[in-house]
Every structure is written in C-alpha cells, then in structure tokens.
Amino acid sequence: xxxxxxxxxxxxxxxxxxxxxxxxxxxxxxxxxxxxxxxxxxxxxxxxxxxxxxxxxxxxxxxxxxxxxxxxxxxxxxxxxxxxxxxxxxxxxxxxxxxxxxxxxxxxxxxxxx
Amino acid sequence: xxxxxxxxxxxxxxxxxxxxxxxxxxxxxxxxxxxxxxxxxxxxxxxxxxxxxxxxxxxxxxxxxxxxxxxxxxxxxxxxxxxxxxxxxxxxxxxxxxxxxxxxxxxxxxxxxxxxxxxxxxxxxxxxxxxxxxxxxxxxxxxxxxxxxxxxxxxxxxxxxxxxxxxxxxxxxxxxxxxxxxxxxxxxxxxxxxxxxxxxxxxxxxxxxxxxxxxxxxxxxxxxxx
Ligand SMILES: [Zn+2]
Numbered sequence: 001x002x003x004x005x006x007x008x009x010x011x012x013x014x015x016x017x018x019x020x021x022x023x024x025x026x027x028x029x030x031x032x033x034x035x036x037x038x039x040x041x042x043x044x045x046x047x048x049x050x051x052x053x054x055x056x057x058x059x060x061x062x063x064x065x066x067x068x069x070x071x072x073x074x075x076x077x078x079x080x081x082x083x084x085x086x087x088x089x090x091x092x093x094x095x096x097x098x099x100x101x102x103x104x105x106x107x108x109x110x111x112x113x114x
Numbered sequence: 115x116x117x118x119x120x121x122x123x124x125x126x127x128x129x130x131x132x133x134x135x136x137x138x139x140x141x142x143x144x145x146x147x148x149x150x151x152x153x154x155x156x157x158x159x160x161x162x163x164x165x166x167x168x169x170x171x172x173x174x175x176x177x178x179x180x181x182x183x184x185x186x187x188x189x190x191x192x193x194x195x196x197x198x199x200x201x202x203x204x205x206x207x208x209x210x211x212x213x214x215x216x217x218x219x220x221x222x223x224x225x226x227x228x229x230x231x232x233x234x235x236x237x238x239x240x241x242x243x244x245x246x247x248x249x250x251x252x253x254x255x256x257x258x259x260x261x262x263x264x265x266x267x268x269x270x271x272x273x274x275x276x277x278x279x280x281x282x283x284x285x286x287x288x289x290x291x292x293x294x295x296x297x298x299x300x301x302x303x304x305x306x307x308x309x310x311x312x313x314x315x316x317x318x319x320x321x322x323x324x325x326x327x328x329x330x331x332x333x334x335x336x337x338x339x340x
Contacts (some may be wrong), residue, residue, distance in 0.1 A: 002210055007128045017123045024175035026118050030127075037243035037270045045314045084269045086302050095305035099273075105244070107125040 002103065006038055006105070007046035013107045027060040027111035033104035034084050060105050068102030095104050131245055134213035138220075138248025145225035148331040149233065151247050153271055154255035155264075159281045159314060161189045163255065164234055166262065166314040168196035170324055175229040175331075180219050182211040182236045199223070210241035213248060229331060239268040242267035251330060257282040258291040262299055269303040276308070279323065283313040 010028060019023045028047075032038060040063055047061040068081040072089035073096060079089050084102075088095045126132065142149045164179060171177045178199040181190045190202035203211060203219050216233060225231070233249060235242045254275035257265045259282055265272045272278065278300050288292070293311070297326045298308050310326070312319030 002208075002244065002273070004126060006206070006244070009130075013123075013125045017125065021121070023121075029120075033236075034242070035270055035273055037240065037274070038235060084275075084303070085266050087273070087305050095301065097273075097305040097307075101147045107123055107127060109120050109122045111120055113118055 003038060003042040004049060006069050007043060007050035008039070010047065010061070010107055011050045011054055014056060014059075014110055017107070017110060018112065023110075023112035023114060024057060025056055025059050025110050025112055027062055027079040028107060029062050029064065029109040031104040031106045031108045032063050033066045033102040034081075035099065036101040036105045038105060040065065049072070053102075064108070066102055066104045069098045071098040071100055072096050094106045094108070117331050122306050126209050128244060130153060130245075134217055135246035135248040138213060138217060138298040140246060141225065142231070142250065143334070145228070146335055147225045147228045148251070148327070148334050149231045149247075149249045150251045150253060150257060150327065151233040151235060151236045152253050153242045153247040153275065154237060158237070158255040158257045158260065160234060160237065160255050161192050162254055163279070163281055163314040164232060165193055166195050166206065166317075167232065167324070168193065168198040168276065170320060171230060172196070172198060176227060177230045177232070178223070178228050179234060181234045182215070184209075184236060195235075205236055209236055209238045211235050211247060216247050230327065235326040235330045239264075239271045243274045245270040250334065252268060253277045253279050255279045255280075255281055256296075258286040259289055261290050262295040263304045265296075265299040272303045272307070272308045275304070277326075278304075278307055278309045280309065282315060283311050283318060284316050284337075287323065298331070 014025050014028045044114045051057045070079055072079045072094055074094035087097055152160055168177050179193055180203055181200050182203045182205050183189055185206050190200050193200045201219050203215050252275040254272055310323040312323055
C-alpha cells in the first residue's frame with residue numbers, strides 16, 4: 001500500500017501552499033483520476049494519519065473522482081469510460097487507448113481561514 | 115469567525131517524482147542507454163526472466179540491472195550470477211521504487227558504458243503504477259499460473275505499461291492456460307498492447323523478445339543521432 005506516502009505528499013504540498021499564504025487549512029480538495037493507481041478509501045484513512053502532529057491535523061480531505069476520458073478514433077469524439085477495465089468507446093465500441101484524462105493526482109484547492 | 119475561503123492551488127502531488135523522472139529520462143537519452151523497467155506480482159518468475167535476459171543479451175550488449183527488494187528479499191544476489199553489474203535498492207517496507215531511489219543508485223555508474231539498463235521493481239501490481247522512473251519501456255509480467263484475468267484485476271498497472279510478457283509458458287498446458295482469454299483481457303485494458311509469450315526456463319519465445327529490445331535500442335539511437 002502506497003497511499004500513506006501519497007497522503008504525506010498531499011499534506012506536504014498543502015502545508016507548503018498554506019505557509020506561503022500565511023493561512024490555516026481546513027480542507028484540501030483533491031482531484032483523483034481513476035487511473036492514478038490510488039485507492040480512495042485507503043487514501044482517506046491515510047490522510048488522517050499523515051495529518052497527525054501537523055498544522056493540518058483535523059482538516060478534511062475532499063476527493064473529486066475523475067473518470068477516464070479517451071479519444072475515440074472512430075467517432076472522433078472525446079468519450080468518458082464507464083470502467084477502467086474496458087478501454088473501448090461507450091458509443092461505438094471501438095477500442096481506444098488514447099487517454100485524455102484520468103491520471104490526475106492533484107491538490108486542486110484549499111479551504112482556508114485567515 | 116471568518117468564512118472559509120477557497121483558493122486554487124493546482125499542485126500535482128507526484129510532481130517531485132515526475133521532475134526527477136524527467137531528468138533521468140534526459141540523462142538516459144544523452145548516454146544512449148535504453149532503460150527497461152519490470153513490474154509484476156511476486157511469483158511471476160521475474161527474477162529468472164531477468165537473469166536470462168541479462169545473460170542472453172551480454173554477448174552483444176553491455177547490460178546492468180537495478181533491483182528493488184523489500185527488506186526480506188534478495189533478488190540481487192541471484193541476478194549477480196549473470197555476471198552483469200547488479201545493484202540492489204532496498205526499499206524497506208516500501209512497496210514500490212521511486213525516481214529518487216533510481217537516481218541515488220545510479221550516482222556512481224557511468225551510463226555511457228551501458229547499452230541496456232533494467233530496473234526490477236518490487237513485486238507488486240498496484241503501487242508501482244503511479245511512479246514514473248524515467249524508463250523508456252515498462253514491461254508488465256504475468257505468469258500462466260496467475261490466471262488469464264490478471265489484467266482485469268489490475269487494469270491500472272497494465273494500462274501504465276508498454277509491453278506485456280506472459281511468462282512460464284512451459285506450464286501453460288498443465289494449468290490449461292487460455293491464451294485467447296488472456297489476450298482479450300489485456301486488449302480490454304490496453305488496446306494494441308504488445309504481448310510476448312515465453313518461457314525463461316526452456317528459452318522458448320526469448321529470441322523474439324530480445325530482438326524486439328534490440329530494435330528498440332537501435333530506434334532510440336537513431337533518434338539521438340538524427
Ligand atoms: Zn466511438
């Protein structure tokens with residue numbers, strides 16, 4: 001399980017941003033792609049552990065799950081996959097591996113108090 | 115008390131790893147070394163596979179390997195039998211390699227003296243998928259004894275890899291391995307993925323895979339010199 005080291009990375013990034021702005025973080029908004037290789041529940045649990053004894057202790061982690069978006073060469077359109085187990089166009093069933101979105105692991109925003 | 119305010123920061127959590135990985139990739143390119151990483155679950159036969167790869171490439175190429183081992187393992191000792199330079203990266207309890215570990219391990223190696231560098235990741239099909247190591251090619255290994263549906267169970271790692279290698283083919287009859295089902299499973303998570311089916315033990319299928327690596331190296335060098 002690598003969610004703890006990922007969670008520590010999130011806390012570190014958030015602390016760094018907060019320090020620069022001299023603010024207190026109450027929540028971290030994270031964009032988590034379906035292909036990021038990170039499990040949401042494990043990450044939520046690890047986040048609490050990673051926050052202990054840091055200025056972020058007691059803050060919340062809000063996760064926005066990002067589905068995989070591919071480009072369908074047949075339809076010539078962007079398509080959202082229903083599952084990471086099936087890389088084919090949901091409309092025309094053409095196989096496609098051209099991933100446009102879904103690998104995100106990004107601290108998107110911070111909820112802060114001055 | 116003041117209202118909470120939302121500030122946008124947009125910060126990639128793995129940025130530090132990605133920056134180092136990019137630097138490594140540039141370094142590999144400049145040195146003309148082709149870097150292959152291996153991911154698999156424990157029991158896929160990756161150490162035997164890598165040992166045979168090193169041994170069989172050596173008459174023609176200068177090869178070396180970095181091996182990520184948990185504290186309890188020692189694949190590096192086995193690989194040293196190939197006589198190729200092998201260095202162990204002990205990850206302790208960490209279930210994957212990160213770019214910084216590769217960078218540290220390579221500090222006293224002259225990459226210009228190499229044609230191929232192999233990086234054996236820790237045996238794990240989940241965690242390594244998130245970490246770019248700067249490799250040119252990522253191989254995902256699965257043995258015929260692990261079942262045809264492995265890709266469906268671990269879609270992310272298969273999707274992050276470039277080539278699938280199905281190992282222990284000498285056992286495929288005994289376990290009634292369904293080749294079409296395996297191919298279908300791989301295709302559904304990574305359309306168009308290159309697949310090799312081989313036996314490191316008997317040598318069957320090895321030359322096709324080794325020729326593929328040779329071509330990859332030649333292509334990379336053609337790009338460098340053009
Ligand atoms: Zn389509």
